Amino acid sequence: MSRQETAEITALQALGWLVGQPEELGGFLNASGASPGDLARLARDPHFLAAMIDFLLETDDRVLACTRDLNLPPTALGEARQGLPGGRDPHWT
Secondary structure, eight states, X not given: OOHHHHHHHHHHHHHHHHHTOHHHHHHHHHHHOOOGGGHHHHTTOHHHHHHHHHHHHTOHHHHHHXXXXXXXXXXXXXXXXXXXXXXXXXXXX
16 A cells, blocks of 8 residues: 555544544635535545645644544654645745
């Protein structure tokens, strides 16, 4: 399995978690411009998955809640982000 495939699996798990968090999901949908009806289609897009992981990585609380609930190590989302498009590019913010 490639690094991107592994990253996409983790991202899909995280998206499933996000869908179960109405307040967090609403914030992500507002930020992304997506609608709930778009999620199934967009879940196939690695760039969308990268944006969703970026949203989760914005706060430690999201990262810790998501990884705890998915029984993943806290580093899993950051590692997944590195395997998705743009994940290895430097961020100068």
